Amino acid sequence: MVVARTEEEKKEAIAQLSSQLKGYPQVADEYLEQFLIARSWNVDGAFKQLVDTFAWRKENEIDMYPVATKENGLPVLYPIRGYSSIPDQNLTAQAGVAESVLRVYGNMGGSCLHKVDNDGCPIYIERLGYHQAKLIAKNTTAEEIFHYHVGCNEFLHRVIMKDCSKMAGKTINRETVIFDCTGMGWSQFHMPAINLIRTISDVDQKYYPETLNRLFLVNAPGAFVYVWKIVKGWLDPGTIDKIQILGSDYQSQLLEYISAENLPSFLGGSCTCDHLPGGCVPSQGIS
Ligand SMILES: [Zn+2]
CATH class of the missing domain: 3.40.525.10 (CRAL-TRIO lipid binding domain)
Structure with missing residues (x-):
């Protein structure tokens, strides 16, 4: 269950996570927030997941x-x-x-x-x-x-x-x-x-x-x-x-x-994308 946080608490968690990441690639606050939400605002959990992500990106040359x-x-x-x-x-x-x-x-x-x-x-x-x-x-x-x-x-x-x-x-x-x-x-x-x-x-x-x-x-x-x-x-x-x-x-x-x-x-919408073959979503299943 995701615990509801006040804006103040969220800002604090982002700042805390950001300070823990000294020496790692610089990323936007919004990116940090994604990891914090994923870990229910647990800063240590988000830190670990981020570090793992940096390592994965480096290893796989993403x-x-x-x-x-x-x-x-x-x-x-x-x-x-x-x-x-x-x-x-x-x-x-x-x-x-x-x-x-x-x-x-x-x-x-x-x-x-x-x-x-x-x-x-x-x-x-x-x-x-x-x-x-x-x-x-x-x-x-x-x-x-x-x-x-x-x-x-x-x-x-x-x-x-x-x-x-x-x-x-x-x-x-x-x-x-x-x-x-x-x-x-x-x-x-x-x-x-x-x-x-x-x-x-x-x-x-x-x-x-x-x-x-x-x-x-x-x-x-x-x-x-x-x-x-x-x-x-x-x-x-x-x-x-x-x-x-x-x-x-x-x-x-x-x-x-x-x-x-x-x-x-x-x-159910009105878009048909007639300007391209296949229309909105070209499909292999429909001729
Ligand atoms: Zn379309």
Whole structure:
């Protein structure tokens, strides 16, 4: 349970954590706050998690991960729509795109970083129901998934969050996620594939804490309740509170947090992104 703190107590905890970090890389107060929230404002816990994160980043050379910007023209790892510092585009086979990236993405049902919610946070949409879970598990290694996922995270935090912060006029360091389960069947509940997801959620909780604004799982089949019970056990209680599992009657809930023009029409909004092949969220599952 996250203990409620006064603004004064929060400021004090941030200052205390900051002073303990002398000699470590300098980071923004908002970044420290993410670790403090993740550790229920326990300064020693947050300090340990931060030091572990610095070590993990150094060991895996995370700061060296290349991310796409308008200036360097590097390819994106998934489609993007609606940001000011980088043009809308799809992921396509082209020079500079690793074969493993195309393989990972090609077995996914379709995903896109699509505009912002009412808080100014970027929205990541994934067509979970069209994932080729068995092929992902068969054709990709945990290491490839790890690199792809970290590459996406770094792009999100180094490029898109900065863009959104500028647009919102405040620090944006969280994303809203929509998982669309349309098309989902038992083939998605493939244990080796679920284990790969677990690898990813472990990385995120340890090294990218408190980066979720809200998560909506829409068109969730009844069977999902089953899997949800497993997945819940891997997540922090603070994370579980941000998650809404919704059936087919989800549109009004999404529109409470996302304006219609920023929400794809297939999710109840009015956006169609006709200017790019595949529309709002190009999908491998739909022609
Ligand atoms: Zn769109």
